[in-house]
Amino acid sequence: xxxxxxxxxxxxxxxxxxxxxxxxxxxxxxxxxxxxxxxxxxxxxxxxxxxxxxxxxxxxxxxxxxxxxxxxxxxxxxxxxxxxxxxxxxxxxxxxxxxxxxxxxxxxxxxxxxxxxxxxxxxxxxxxxxxxxxxxxxxxxxxxxxxxxxxxxxxxxxxxxxxxxxxxxxxxxxxxxxxxxxxxxxxxxxxxxxxxxxxxxxxxxxxxxxxxxxxxxxxxxxxxxxxxxxxxxxxxxxxxxxxxxxxxxxxxxxxxxxxxxxxxxxxxxxxxxxxxxxxxxxxxxxxxxxxxxx
Amino acid sequence: xxxxxxxxxxxxxxxxxxxxxxxxxxxxxxxxxxxxxxxxxxxxxxxxxxxxxxxxxxxxxxxxxxxxxxxxxxxxxxxxxxxxxxxxxxxxxxxxxxxxxxxxxxxxxxxxxxxxxxxxxxxxxxxxxxxxxxxxxxxxxxxxxxxxxxxxxxxxxxxxxxxxxxxxxxxxxxxxxxxxxxxxxxxxxxxxxxxxxxxxxxxxxxxxxxxxxxxxxxxxxxxxxxxxxxxxxxxxxxxxxxxxxxxxxxxxxxxxxxxxxxxxxxxxxxxxxxxxxxxxxxxxxxxxxxxxxxxxxxxxxxxxxxxxxxxxxxxxxxxxxxxxxxxxxxxxxxxxxxxxxxxxxxxxxxxxxxxxxxxxxxxxxxxxxxxxxxxxxxx
Numbered sequence: 191x192x193x194x195x196x197x198x199x200x201x202x203x204x205x206x207x208x209x210x211x212x213x214x215x216x217x218x219x220x221x222x223x224x225x226x227x228x229x230x231x232x233x234x235x236x237x238x239x240x241x242x243x244x245x246x247x248x249x250x251x252x253x254x255x256x257x258x259x260x261x262x263x264x265x266x267x268x269x270x271x272x273x274x275x276x277x278x279x280x281x282x283x284x285x286x287x288x289x290x291x292x293x294x295x296x297x298x299x300x301x302x303x304x305x306x307x308x309x310x311x312x313x314x315x316x317x318x319x320x321x322x323x324x325x326x327x328x329x330x331x332x333x334x335x336x337x338x339x340x341x342x343x344x345x346x347x348x349x350x351x352x353x354x355x356x357x358x359x360x361x362x363x364x365x366x367x368x369x370x371x372x373x374x375x376x377x378x379x380x381x382x383x384x385x386x387x388x389x390x391x392x393x394x395x396x397x398x399x400x401x402x403x404x405x406x407x408x409x410x411x412x413x414x415x416x417x418x419x420x421x422x423x424x425x426x427x428x429x430x431x432x433x434x435x436x437x438x439x440x441x442x443x444x445x446x447x448x449x450x451x452x453x454x455x456x457x458x459x460x461x462x463x464x465x466x467x468x469x470x471x472x473x474x475x476x477x478x479x480x481x482x483x484x
Numbered sequence: 485x486x487x488x489x490x491x492x493x494x495x496x497x498x499x500x501x502x503x504x505x506x507x508x509x510x511x512x513x514x515x516x517x518x519x520x521x522x523x524x525x526x527x528x529x530x531x532x533x534x535x536x537x538x539x540x541x542x543x544x545x546x547x548x549x550x551x552x553x554x555x556x557x558x559x560x561x562x563x564x565x566x567x568x569x570x571x572x573x574x575x576x577x578x579x580x581x582x583x584x585x586x587x588x589x590x591x592x593x594x595x596x597x598x599x600x601x602x603x604x605x606x607x608x609x610x611x612x613x614x615x616x617x618x619x620x621x622x623x624x625x626x627x628x629x630x631x632x633x634x635x636x637x638x639x640x641x642x643x644x645x646x647x648x649x650x651x652x653x654x655x656x657x658x659x660x661x662x663x664x665x666x667x668x669x670x671x672x673x674x675x676x677x678x679x680x681x682x683x684x685x686x687x688x689x690x691x692x693x694x695x696x697x698x699x700x701x702x703x704x705x706x707x708x709x710x711x712x713x714x715x716x717x718x719x720x721x722x723x724x725x726x727x728x729x730x731x732x733x734x735x736x737x738x739x740x741x742x743x744x745x746x747x748x749x750x751x752x753x754x755x756x757x758x759x760x761x762x763x764x765x766x767x768x769x770x771x772x773x774x775x776x777x778x779x780x781x782x783x784x785x786x787x788x789x790x791x792x793x794x795x796x797x798x799x800x801x802x803x804x805x806x807x808x809x810x811x812x813x814x815x816x817x818x819x820x821x822x823x824x825x826x827x828x829x830x831x832x833x834x835x836x837x838x839x840x841x842x843x844x845x846x847x848x849x850x851x852x853x854x855x856x857x858x859x860x861x862x863x
Contacts, residue, residue, distance in 0.1 A: 265700070293665055300627050317797070331796075347741060352795050353851075407593075431749045431750050431759065439727050468754055469750060469754065470851070471851060
């Protein structure tokens, strides 16, 4: 099994007619994802390489029965696009847009929670989600993932997610689902949401969790793991050597005062029984060891 | 973007928050003119983006023109923790009866806004939080609902602000919240927020961090970009659309993706070296971007070797390889370059570089081996 998305997930792409939306939307379809429509206001009735385009999410959902949306629009339109998806009946929204103002994110997140409690937002500023062999929504290269499980991956970083997939796939170890939760300060889906889903998924036998400096999501995840997780978790935290007070590429990757350091996160995870590794390669090797011993 | 104190005060003033009358001065002559205009006594304050100005001699009271000339002359050019003072803020001196603290920031764990208010201001809030946590009143604010005056009134009472200050403070907190939200601040902090002997509340300091992601809707921020203290290489990288942060080590770093770039810093450290910078060329970088990155790194005299760590996703490794060759053509790269190339079109990328490999252009199969090699070459 996989979490959040599978071979039956019908996906629309908001921004399909844009260059990025088109590139990734078509790539996702080529991977086998059921990309059933696109949304671009004013361009309804046209198509992108055979994928029908609609003027609104509501129309697209009515015509296609889509339940997931891939939001690929510029930062200034992203918050409105996310809310339109929720209003239009989409229940799983993946937003890859980088550069959305933090206040827009906070407002959008809380509006979703209050007005659309059944909707899950993944991202913004994330690489997306891939359930290998079934569904790929976002910008991950499908060819570095290996179907069949048994490892679930959850990560705040795009390229480190690829690195993790690569390390495992090279060793012949597959993945159930790989979720990139993104590097922004207000992620729609957090580590705990993913850990809980992996814990509940019978085909996932172990989880790789990749965190980074900033915020306290890793510490909260550690508490959750300690109380609830029965499956082994291997973790790597990026940014041990990052200077305080600087945003390290991701808007959320910042050590504020003494808060959000990699060390505090690693300590908390270790304390919760997680295998904490010094770099992505070591984390990959540790996971290989764990899976081989299953 | 962190604002200077004077910029923060100007920003606050736009939202109707009371600040002291004052102006900036970059020279002694300007300082004299400002003081004449606003009248003595004045406070002369160094404009640097670093804490501990007062202790370093960067904040002085001047009762008359002689004192002003003395202090302004001393503070201009003063080095405060590596930040040289190029600009002064001169404002009318305020008498202080009480010092409070107020701020708004994002509460990341709760995904709401967080207001912090304390009747014990004037010292660093982290110190208060440590020594006397009960002296801080926290308010969680739902971004959908915002902060209204009624809530602010309850809040100032809860925080035990003096009775005479409460109504003014509540109104100011609502204004500060509006400034924080509409002004797209990551942080809007007043410390101290003072009560004067004639019972007026106003902001004596301003600490504002703006969210760069919102700059598209704030053309007025352009006026804040004045900065003599910003690292010239960081400016150069910004102009080229690169995400660069200067550090102290000797291994220049180029990676794609923020996480991988951070991780690259870490593995260089584990290999016994230290990074000269953080540089994320972003997703989908082409040969031009790569060449620009090499130029920025090459302009850093501390750099003794360059570690290019690429995991191709949207970024195609063959483009990266072309960029490296392009950079070698355009500029004389003095340091040896170690590359680790994986992911999309890695085979093609390595093939492009193969004919050019030598002792100054090296590829390694893994991230760890490349880190070790780069460190070896830098030490």
